[in-house]
Amino acid sequence: MPSEAPVAGISPSARISPRAQIGEGCAIGEFTIVHDNVVLGGGSTVESHCILGHPTPLAEDRPLVIGPGALIRSHSVFYEGSSFGPGLVTGHRVTVREKLAAGVNLQIGTLGDFQGHATIGDYVRTHSSVFIAHHAQIGNFVWIFPHVVLTDDPHPPSEVRRGVVVEDYASIATMSAIMPGIRIGARSLVAAHSLVNKDVAPDTVVGGVPARFLCESSKILHEQTGRPAYPWMRHFRRGYPGEILASWARQFPDEGGRP
Amino acid sequence: MPSEAPVAGISPSARISPRAQIGEGCAIGEFTIVHDNVVLGGGSTVESHCILGHPTPLAEDRPLVIGPGALIRSHSVFYEGSSFGPGLVTGHRVTVREKLAAGVNLQIGTLGDFQGHATIGDYVRTHSSVFIAHHAQIGNFVWIFPHVVLTDDPHPPSEVRRGVVVEDYASIATMSAIMPGIRIGARSLVAAHSLVNKDVAPDTVVGGVPARFLCESSKILHEQTGRPAYPWMRHFRRGYPGEILASWARQFPDEGGRP
Amino acid sequence: MPSEAPVAGISPSARISPRAQIGEGCAIGEFTIVHDNVVLGGGSTVESHCILGHPTPLAEDRPLVIGPGALIRSHSVFYEGSSFGPGLVTGHRVTVREKLAAGVNLQIGTLGDFQGHATIGDYVRTHSSVFIAHHAQIGNFVWIFPHVVLTDDPHPPSEVRRGVVVEDYASIATMSAIMPGIRIGARSLVAAHSLVNKDVAPDTVVGGVPARFLCESSKILHEQTGRPAYPWMRHFRRGYPGEILASWARQFPDEGGRP
Numbered sequence: 092m093p094s095e096a097p098v099a100g101i102s103p104s105a106r107i108s109p110r111a112q113i114g115e116g117c118a119i120g121e122f123t124i125v126h127d128n129v130v131l132g133g134g135s136t137v138e139s140h141c142i143l144g145h146p147t148p149l150a151e152d153r154p155l156v157i158g159p160g161a162l163i164r165s166h167s168v169f170y171e172g173s174s175f176g177p178g179l180v181t182g183h184r185v186t187v188r189e190k191l192a193a194g195v196n197l198q199i200g201t202l203g204d205f206q207g208h209a210t211i212g213d214y215v216r217t218h219s220s221v222f223i224a225h226h227a228q229i230g231n232f233v234w235i236f237p238h239v240v241l242t243d244d245p246h247p248p249s250e251v252r253r254g255v256v257v258e259d260y261a262s263i264a265t266m267s268a269i270m271p272g273i274r275i276g277a278r279s280l281v282a283a284h285s286l287v288n289k290d291v292a293p294d295t296v297v298g299g300v301p302a303r304f305l306c307e308s309s310k311i312l313h314e315q316t317g318r319p320a321y322p323w324m325r326h327f328r329r330g331y332p333g334e335i336l337a338s339w340a341r342q343f344p345d346e347g348g349r350p
Numbered sequence: 351m352p353s354e355a356p357v358a359g360i361s362p363s364a365r366i367s368p369r370a371q372i373g374e375g376c377a378i379g380e381f382t383i384v385h386d387n388v389v390l391g392g393g394s395t396v397e398s399h400c401i402l403g404h405p406t407p408l409a410e411d412r413p414l415v416i417g418p419g420a421l422i423r424s425h426s427v428f429y430e431g432s433s434f435g436p437g438l439v440t441g442h443r444v445t446v447r448e449k450l451a452a453g454v455n456l457q458i459g460t461l462g463d464f465q466g467h468a469t470i471g472d473y474v475r476t477h478s479s480v481f482i483a484h485h486a487q488i489g490n491f492v493w494i495f496p497h498v499v500l501t502d503d504p505h506p507p508s509e510v511r512r513g514v515v516v517e518d519y520a521s522i523a524t525m526s527a528i529m530p531g532i533r534i535g536a537r538s539l540v541a542a543h544s545l546v547n548k549d550v551a552p553d554t555v556v557g558g559v560p561a562r563f564l565c566e567s568s569k570i571l572h573e574q575t576g577r578p579a580y581p582w583m584r585h586f587r588r589g590y591p592g593e594i595l596a597s598w599a600r601q602f603p604d605e606g607g608r609p
Numbered sequence: 610m611p612s613e614a615p616v617a618g619i620s621p622s623a624r625i626s627p628r629a630q631i632g633e634g635c636a637i638g639e640f641t642i643v644h645d646n647v648v649l650g651g652g653s654t655v656e657s658h659c660i661l662g663h664p665t666p667l668a669e670d671r672p673l674v675i676g677p678g679a680l681i682r683s684h685s686v687f688y689e690g691s692s693f694g695p696g697l698v699t700g701h702r703v704t705v706r707e708k709l710a711a712g713v714n715l716q717i718g719t720l721g722d723f724q725g726h727a728t729i730g731d732y733v734r735t736h737s738s739v740f741i742a743h744h745a746q747i748g749n750f751v752w753i754f755p756h757v758v759l760t761d762d763p764h765p766p767s768e769v770r771r772g773v774v775v776e777d778y779a780s781i782a783t784m785s786a787i788m789p790g791i792r793i794g795a796r797s798l799v800a801a802h803s804l805v806n807k808d809v810a811p812d813t814v815v816g817g818v819p820a821r822f823l824c825e826s827s828k829i830l831h832e833q834t835g836r837p838a839y840p841w842m843r844h845f846r847r848g849y850p851g852e853i854l855a856s857w858a859r860q861f862p863d864e865g866g867r868p
Contacts, residue, residue, distance in 0.1 A: 104363070104365075104381075104622070106622075106639055121365055121381075121383060122381050122399070122639075122640050122658070124639060124657055139383055139401060140381070140399055140401075140425075140640070140658055140684075142657065142658075142683055145683075165401055165404075165427055166399075166425060166427070166443070166658075166684060166702075168683055168684070168701050182445075183427050183445050184425075184443060184445070184684070184702060186700075186701050186702070186719050186720075201445050201463050202445075202461065202463060202479075202720065202738075204719050204720060204737045204738065204755075216507075219463045219481050220461075220463065220479065220481065220720075220738065220756075222737050222738065222755045222756065224755075234506060234507050236501075236506055237463075237481045237483075237499050237501075238479075238481065238497065238499055238527075238756065240755050240756055240783050240784055242754075242755075242782075242783055242801065245832055246798075246829055246831060246832070246838035246839070246841075247752060247754055247780055247782055247841075248734075248752050248780065248841055248845045249831065249838060249841065249844060249845055250844075250845065250847065251831070251832050251833055253832075262506055262507065264506055265499050265501055265527050266499055266525070266527045266545075266784070268756075268783050268784045268801050268802045270801065280505075283501065283527050283529065283545055284527045284544075284545035284559055285802075286784075286801055286802035299559060300559050300802055300817060300818050311505055313505060313508065313510070314504055314505070314510050314512075315510055320505035320508060321505070323505075323506075323507050323508065326508060326509075327507045327508055327509065329509065363622070363624075363640075380624055380640075380642060381640050381658070398642055398660065399640070399658055399660075399684075424660055424663075424686055425658075425684060425686070425702070441704075442686050442704050443684075443702060443704070460704050460722050461704075461720065461722060461738075475766075478722045478740050479720075479722065479738065479740065493765060493766050495760075495765055496722075496740045496742075496758050496760075497738075497740065497756065497758055497786075521765055521766065523760075523765055524740075524758050524760055524786050525758055525784070525786045525804075539764075542760065542786050542788065542804055543786045543803075543804035543818055558818060559818050570764055572764060572767065572769070573763055573764070573769050573771075574769055579764035579767060580764070582764070582765075582766055582767065585767060585768070586766045586767055586768065588768065
């Protein structure tokens with residue numbers, strides 16, 4: 092939403108390290124701090140009260156790299172040592188620690204808390220107050236809804252770490268917790284308020300505490316069209332570029348051939 | 351809690367647009383930003399590190415209107431395009447997007463995330479980390495406790511939006527999720543940690559994952575008096591004006607006629 | 610993690626009351642506010658955008674006392690009237706209200722919201738987005754994982770307050786809610802995504818909605834060693850001083866006498 096952005100330029104009260112590499116045409120808001128070890132792509136907006144490149148020895152001197160065209164909303168904190176492809180968009184008060192590697196056009200909702208030491212693919216969207224622990228491996232086009240927690244420790248507290256794996260196009264509904272090392276299959280749906288402690292097969296729906304198989308995901312019908320609501324790429328298109336939509340039309344053609 | 355307030359006046363580091371309309375006797379804290387399209391009622395306090403009137407094209411040029419006597423605690427963000435009656439009180443780090451219309455004396459707990467495009471009645475109280483999605487219709491005197499989520503999308507992700515309806519005097523206990531389009535009946539109680547996917551009848555208690563009818567709400571007994579704890583307006587009076595309490599005494603007389 | 614700390618000194622944009630008592634060798638970040646009624650121990654770091662000693666009449670003029678060697682990360686808010694032993698460490702955006710009394714080396718995760726009027730022992734660790742209501746009594750060496758809520762009102766809303774009691778070495782896994790007045794026994798484990806409405810016996814595991822007895826905690830086996838994962842003090846040692854570890858070796862010897 093570029094029209095939310097302040098005009099390009101550094102606000103007078105921002106504290107920008109002269110060693111930070113700020114691309115052309117960036118806008119940086121009031122009371123924002125940019126530390127030394129930051130590479131910010133051109134045309135990015137960083138709103139007010141943020142911190143970029145927060146120092147930590149755990150980053151082992153790697154920079155924070157944010158691709159061009161980012162929109163980082165206010166009060167967010169990014170540590171040094173993580174990298175993001177072009178088109179990052181965040182809500183307010185996001186926290187991202189070191190050693191997260193994320194692809195193109197990640198969207199992180201308000202109050203997201205990403206612990207780093209994890210990988211995220213392209214075009215992933217996470218909503219408000221999502222917590223992602225270490226070693227998560229999140230694929231492409233994944234959706235994670237408000238208050239979802241991905242864990243990493245099978246018998247807390249311990250030194251064992253097993254990251255959650257979320258495959259492409261999976262969708263995890265609000266307030267679900269995913270146990271360490273669990274694999275959420277491609278194009279699957281985790282229903283709201285579930286505790287997932289077994290792997291979820293592709294193209295299925297699970298739910299409950301603990302979560303159990305509910306149905307094939309194609310059995311969930313879209314309320315307006317009466318056709319299958321999953322895979323969602325058949326009906327939900329907002330915010331994806333044309334070449335992605337064209338690819339989906341080939342990969343996930345409408346079952347009845349209807350538009 | 352006016353005695354928490356700084357004395358009236360604009361802190362020297364605050365950034366206030368000359369086009370913002372600030373009422374008489376307001377106090378605005380350090381490092382707070384007030385954008386152009388803001389009408390702030392007289393006698394209000396806005397603490398430090400806040401943003402009022404954050405611009406968005408989705409507001410369609412409507413202002414942020416905050417009634418007189420507001421207390422907005424630190425690090426909060428309000429977009430342009432929402433309106434609040436007199437006596438708004440918030441915790442810290444609240445986020446409110448555009449096109450929320452709220453009545454008198456709304457209280458939003460710390461970390462509340464209200465997505466806007468919703469209506470809220472009078473004297474509503476929400477606690478910490480409450481998430482309210484689009485199209486919610488919340489009545490009067492409603493209570494929503496920590497970490498509750500009101501959703502809006504029946505098969506996420508999709509373009510379908512069905513708001514939750516919460517009727518007057520209903521109470522939703524901690525960490526419950528309410529599914530899209532569900533109606534929470536008047537004077538009902540949703541027990542803690544519930545997933546509500548069916549309408550809740552007035553004057554009943556539901557609970558569980560998924561939530562089921564547990565009992566009439568009058569069967570829950572107050573631990574100190576032994577009389578019914580619901581409707582709660584018979585015993586809980588803190589923070590409401592005298593005329594409201596008088597009205598409750600008539601509408602919800604104590605069953606045994608006892609004081 | 611002292612190497613994250615800025616060098617000692619007061620940042621130029623910080624607003625420090627001349628009546629605040631700041632110990633030797635403290636570092637205070639940009640855009641941070643320190644009010645009058647604050648005693649900050651020597652060698653502490655307070656990052657940017659924080660508020661210390663936020664005034665409230667509910668503190669009854671008691672100061673905010675933070676022991677030496679604290680690390681308070683950015684955007685945190687501490688009210689006057691609470692006290693913390695040496696070695697406090699917080700994440701970002703922590704909120705702590707008045708009349709919390711905490712011991713040595715408390716660690717509060719990012720987005721923690723502590724309502725005050727509670728006690729916390731020594732070496733307690735709480736993770737991201739933990740909510741602690743009034744009158745909680747938390748022992749020593751307790752672990753509380755992300756998005757856990759400790760409640761206080763048995764029939765909300767009411768004026769009845771019964772705090773949760775968490776005994777030494779107990780562990781509460783992610784996204785569990787503990788009902789008012791419940792006692793979580795020593796060395797017990799509450800499994801993830803549970804609703805706990807009955808007391809939990811020492812050395813047991815409970816889980817579910819509502820939570821039921823699952824097993825003795827010694828039946829949970831460590832994934833790498835195959836020996837009991839609880840009590841966790843047999844295998845988890847990171848971050849505790851040598852005298853504590855020596856004490857644990859005596860109190861909780863490995864069952865097989867193995868190192």
